Amino acid sequence: MAYAINKINRDLAFLPNTTLGFVIYDTCLSSRKAIEGILWMMTGRESSIPNYQSENPSTLAAVIGESSSTVSISIARLLGLHRYPQVSYFSTSPLLNNKDQYPSFFRTIPSDDIQARGLAQLVLHFGWTWVGLLANEDDYGLLGSQIVKKELLKAGVCVAFHESIPIAPSSTKVNAIVETVVNSHVNVIIAFCTAPYLIFVVRALNGRNITGKVWIASEGWSSTSRFSPMEFAKLMGDTIGFTVHDRTIPGFKDFLLKVHPSDSNNDIFVKRFWEQVFGCQWPVLKSNLTTIINGLTEDSTQCTGHEKLEQFKDKYQDEPDLRICYVIYNAVSAVIHALKNMLSCVPGHGPFTHDTCANLSNFRPWQLLHYMKHVQFRSTNGEEVSFDSNGRPPARYDIINWQRGLDGAIRLIKVGIFDTKAPNGQQLYVNSSALLWTKQDRKVPPSFCSESCLPGFRKVAQMGPHVCCFDCIQCSEGEMSEELDSSNCWPCPIDQWPNDGRSKCVAKTIEFLSFQEPLGVTLTVAVLLCSSITVIILWVFTKYQDTPIVKANNRALSYLLLGLLVVSFLSSLLFVGEPQSMTCLIRQPTFGIIFVFCISCVLAKTIMVVIAFNATMPGSSMRNCLGPQIPLVTVSGCTSLQVIICATWILLCPPFTEKNMKLKTGTIILQCNECSETAFWFMLAYMGLLACVSFLVAYVARKLPDSFNEAKWITFSMLVFLSVWLSFIPGYLSTQGKYMVAMEVFGIVSSSAGLLTFIFVPKCYILLLRPNLNTREYLLGKGRASAKNDMSS
Structure with a gap:
């Protein structure tokens, strides 16, 4: 001044x-x-x-x-x-x-409300969410700390404790504050204090050998020399805080170096200043009060006035005060x-x-x-000075970091600024590369109540007043979180599913009975093999078409039935592969019509066996029924009814493709929706009814006297057919997805194979291996004895 x-x-x-x-x-x-x-x-x-x-x-x-x-x-x-x-x-x-x-x-x-906002931004800059707060019990500390606390809470930072340092020294209160700091496990402490009051707490904490704390200093003590001694280096080495913006006053340091008591007889402060700089006493000022203030003893040296201030020039250059x-x-x-x-x-x-x-x-x-x-106006160093409507100057602070040198002493290093003139979001600047923490590294010490929740987890608040203390719970099935410390988990889009860590959404697995997978390959091979065998049997029958065994029981029906079995086997391939609109539309009706066609042929063959036996009796009137009319009417009539059922189904409620995303977790099942379950089961019921009729007719005719009674083999085939489809129903209803489709393919193949095996394989055996039995006499029973003799020999 x-x-x-x-x-x-x-x-x-x-x-x-x-x-x-x-x-x-x-x-x-x-x-x-x-x-x-x-x-x-x-x-x-x-x-x-x-x-x-x-x-x-x-x-x-x-x-x-x-x-x-x-x-x-x-x-x-x-x-x-x-x-x-x-x-x-x-x-x-x-x-x-x-x-x-x-x-x-x-x-x-600047006023404390601006500084408080800046301190809160500094905490947020380093990502600290769990801090303690110390303040003086005066207007400076209480009001400033309340503003800091308000700003921190608004930003989601939790204040573990908020303690007030008494103005009048109290060892009880100081000890209570120390216990709070020790027991809180807080790594960051904001001290909105002035040095004369904070020193009591710092000394008590230093006595407890507390280390690893980051102190955030207000400008009231950030640049004081009270905490610079090496005794506080371990405790205060990580201090970072705000201080008054540093600007030099041109000529002021030279003015200080020219101060001398002899030139300032009327200035009572110059001699006090001289005593503090040189650690001496003027005889005229030697008193108990002076001794206490300067920390000198009665044996201190006396000031002479010949001391040289120039030797303390470097001290003035670095003096933070x-x-x-x-x-x-x-x-x-x-x-x-x-x-x-x-x-x-x-x-x-x-x-x-x-x-x-x-x-x-x-x-x-x-x-x-x-x-x-x-x-x-502009000051001597070019900085603008003015007052706003509240009498405040433009607010600008320096951010300093206390760094311990090789000699163990603490030095104040400027590492950033806080300038309210800068645009929002750019007011705080911290040079991270200039920061140095106690561990002598650049890594920011953490301070949080709970470990961060990784992606795939969400925060659940613990019981207590602090929202920063939480537990991490993995996201529920079907939900994910992709950020640290997420408070919620979100469901994936309908066509996606969380990965194993539930940290991101991935495309759901698409499932259908494919030609490339083992199950699909196995079924396809079985279909092709059975189809090939059926074609071979058909070739055998055409080759021996004029033999008695082929002519018996309506040769045309046998050819038709073999052809239908080939189509039946191949139709099961409509169920394998990716479902398409056309395949979904025709596969069930095709299966239903072909199978009814096959069973109708079997029924017609069985009826013809009965008619043929009765026609051989003397005086029988059924000789007139041995023509092609009965098989034609039977086959066309039975099949037409199934065609009507399937046509009505397709016209009223046609099957269609769909993506079933609910049936299996994390999987999209491509399937055919039959649209009408009633129509599907009605179709199967009619097919089963027709099979039962065929079975009953064949069963009745099984003991008719004939060397080769086809009704007996038809009975076995129908028994196998019914067994397959009766077991199909619970199996079909208990499976899902591609396995349901595989179950139906298996039913088609196995039931068709049953018909092929019991109706045609015995005839092929005679045609290929026992041609001697392929005679009219044998079929009529006349060659039975000779056949037995041949077999025994």
Whole structure:
């Protein structure tokens, strides 16, 4: 302050014919003494007389101070009543933003509400979600910490504890705070404090050998030298925090180096300053009080005045507490520029009533206050200084990191800035490559209540007040989460399914009875083999078509039945492969019609056996029925009814392809929807009814006297046919997907194979291996004895 005022006084052009002076009053951090001092300054009298107006009010232009927010609030109410400008360089309480209560208050340091937002953004920048909070029990700490806590909670960060450090030292309270810190397992602690109060807690924690904590410092203690000794290096080595924006004051360090007690006899602070720098005592100041303040003993060396400040030049270069000098310099400069603007007023164009100007030698406090509100200038290093409507300057902080050097001492390294002038989202900048933590690496220490939930899991809050403490539960079947710490799981699209880790959606497996899979290949081979055998049997029958065994029981029906069996075997291939619209439409009707056609042929053959036996009896009238009319009517009539059933089914409710996504987890089953289950089972019921009739007729005719009674083999074939389809029903209903289709293919193949085996294989045996039995005499029973003799020989 002295440097700024002396500099202006030496500049005769800045405030011509005007000399500035200053009076320093020590409040001793007491609101009562501060108010006494303000009354003394305003009245110009030794005794404090409220409402007394000095004869020369312009003697007091403005008040610079106080540093304490609590004291500033007390004197700001009084100064505001008289409209005296007050500029504080260290009072940061947001309460002072209220212009209704404190109309004449200004400051050159940002308020705590801005700093609190910045500290919260710093926590979010490093991804910390579990922090502790310490604060002074005063306006600075309580109000600032509440704002920090509010900002943190709004951003989803949990505050594990919020402890207040008493203003009056209390070992009980300090010990309780230490126990809270130790038991909380919090790795990050935000200390919105000032150094004189925080030091008690720090010393107690240091005694407990606490390490691994990251301290986030407010500007109240971030650049103090109290915690720099090596004894706190392990505890405080990871400190990162906000500090006053560092700007140099041109010529100020040279001014300090020229300070000497002999040149400042009237300055009581110079000799105290000298004692602290050189660790000596002036005889005139030697007292118990001085000894306590300076930490000296009675045996300390005496100051001579011949000590050289130049040897301490490097100390001044690195001294962090000099940061506050810049905001003090700006506080004085703001008042000086307001006086200059008032002096520059042109009569008749002034801002007051009748366009008058204020008289610099005799102005009222409210007149200077007007110019203070509109002051705007650039400091000596080019930075713009102004006040907003709340009396605050543009907010800018340096972010510093305490780093331990090779010698074990802590050094403050600038690693970033927080600038409210920057666009939203860019106000905070941290140079991660410049950060160094206690472990001497660049990895950010973690601080969370619970481990992060990996993709595929969701958070479930634990019982308690903190939402940051949670358990991780795997997503339910059919749901997934693809982000860390997801609060919810989401279902996949209908055609997708979560992977094994349930961290992303993948396409569902498509399932159908394919020609490429083992089951499909097996069934296809069986179909082709049976079809080939049927074709071979048909060839054998055509080759021996004029033999008695082929002519017996209607040769045409045998050819028709063999052809139908070939088609029946091949029709089962419609069930294999990817379902298509056409295959779904025709496969069940094709199967139903062909099988009824086959059974009708079998029934016709059985009827013809009965008719043929009866026709051989003397005087039988059934000889007329041995023509082709009976088989034709039987086959066409029975088959036509099945054709009507299937045609009605297709016309009213045709089968179609569908993707069944509910039947099997994680699988899309491509299948044919029969549309009408009633029509399907009605078709099967008619086929079963016809098979039962054929079985009964064949069973009745099985013992007819004949060397080769075909009814007996038809009975066996129908028995196999019915057994297959009766077992098909529960098997079909108990399977799903491709196995249901495979079950139906197996039923078609096995039942067709039963018909082929029992009706035609015995005849092929005679045709190929026992041609001697293929005679008319044998069929009529006349050659039976000779055949037996041949077999025995």
